[in-house]
Amino acid sequence: MSDLRLMKGNEALAEAAIRAGCRGYFGYPITPQSEILEYLALEGRSRGMIVLQAESEVASINMVYGGAGVGARVMTSSSSPGISLMQEGISYIAGAELPCLIVNVSRGGPGLGTIQPSQGDYFQAVKGGGHGDYRLLVLAPSSVQEMADFVFDAFDLADKYRSPVMILADGALGQMMERVSFREYDPAAHLVAKPWATTGKPVTRERNIITSLHIEPEKMEQINNRLQEKYRQMALHETRCEEFQTADAEYLIVAYGLAARIAQGAVEMARAQGIRAGLLRPVTLFPYPTDAIRALADRVRGVLVVEMNAGQMIEDVRLALEGRVPVRFYGRTGGIIPSPDEVLGALTKMVNEDVLHIEEVS
Amino acid sequence: MEHQTMQPDSPVLECVYSRPGTLTETRFHYCPGCGHGVVHRVLMEAVEELGIQGETIGVAPVGCSVFAYNYLDIDMQEAAHGRASAVATAVKRLLPDRYVFSYQGDGDLAAIGTAETIHTVNRGENILMLFINNAIYGMTGGQMAPTTLIGMKTTTSPLGRTVEASGFPLKITEMVATLPGAYYVSRNSVHTPGAVRHLKKAILKSFQYQKEKRGTCFIEVVSNCPSGWKMTPLEANRWMAEHMFPLYPPGEIKVPK
Ligand SMILES: Cc1ncc(C[n+]2csc(CCOP(=O)(O)OP(=O)(O)O)c2C)c(N)n1
């Protein structure tokens, strides 16, 4: 029984949070994601959720820490500058191994930047962001439907790994309206036992302590080893990507989120012109679909990375390809969304360069 | 107890003072004479007397009392520097029938965490906020705090704090008392048996008010830091009463009408 609705990405995400059994939302307004807090302030509260507009993103993320620590499904959302402000708290959450959802509906930077969409926070989301050796599991939706779907996945994954999970979207995905249907989901069937939570110590058990502090180096290293093992398990079991027309592709575009949708249009246009193009879209940005990209390295003659930034994910593509295939980049910054025509132009340029190169050597 | 040394007809001695069952066996790491240990004890005596050990959740700060969870035998969370009251807010909101307290030093509560402090009280969160004011940053080695007195020497005010360089000592307890969300605000100390008894009463009252969902209870403890102040415990307590009480006078600051 899927109820089809027309919704903004931000609202779809908020509605999904209620349906996923999120019991606490803590956030601070910032464009282009304030609709999440606004939606929950009415809908969430009326359906039993604790919704608190905090005094800052710093307070928000530390409330998430406290709420996750009592074992509840909790979340926050913000946009780029607010996510920057949260980094210390996110590091504490990763260190204390607390499951929660952090949503970044990102905008252009650096600084106050622009409220227009951007993918400029890839490094921050994927490479750690805050201090210390930790990672977030990062999901990158590319439609309003996925803005909803990934909330359920995120809460399940957070609980499974006792780890913070981030949904990295952008302002366009947050603001645009599309059809969305909500999956059948009974939170009770998904909730896991959290015997570590600080809910008040009955006489039958030792006290529970939520902390990221470990003064003895051996203990701290043990924790680090455990975190790294967790990230290896995520890489083994949770890596997700989508491929479009890659079976016979000579030229591959790698793009995620909104950029992937635009790139898909460019691939179709290229195919119409006889260029055998394909698209690989990472769905998880951490863990990264390194193997899937590497598997295509022997088959394709060139890779074009398309991002709404100055070139961040391209570093992970290059790492995956290990120099075996030429890699080109096309990106726009400043909150500008590249058009399929522009991407096609960049692709065609790469193809032409390749042809020249082949004629030269033959 | 060395029972064999007693006369067979002497009365059996009653044990009148022992570690409350709500404290763990772990020895405090605090410097000799430090107020933190006394406050821990008084707090946990209150928890024991009220029989709420299983329903109480504490939030420890970053500061000398960061390891409070090693001593208090209850469920606890260790918060980031300054954020204990934000953490406690979420704990209480999600578990409204539990007793929740935060425990913070002056750097934690009145410098880096000022915004969280003000807004937690302003929302009238149903928690107890314990504020240990020793006018210095103990944990990091004796730097100036917002509560450091004018003229007081610290490692970052080596010639004594001046208004020109650092502004005035912050009376944050008086500030929060002005907020409608604050239900009970009290300033205490732990340098005499009488002061300790008063603190305990204040804590007991605060938990009672929390049960009645009255709003935020805020208890300052004017305390010492013999190490940071470079004094013996005795000198430190004397200095505290002589120099800190004029600016931070103990007493009830806001009581329910
Ligand atoms: C973000 C951040 N900044 C600075 C520190 C370093 N630091 C740890 S404790 C502390 C001050 C503690 O002083 P106070 O809160 O007065 O507690 P006391 O140690 O005196 O009990 C500072 C500055 C930190 N841990 N985190």
Ligand code: SF4
């Ligand atoms: S440094 Fe000061 S506050 Fe910290 S334990 Fe020692 S005396 Fe107490």
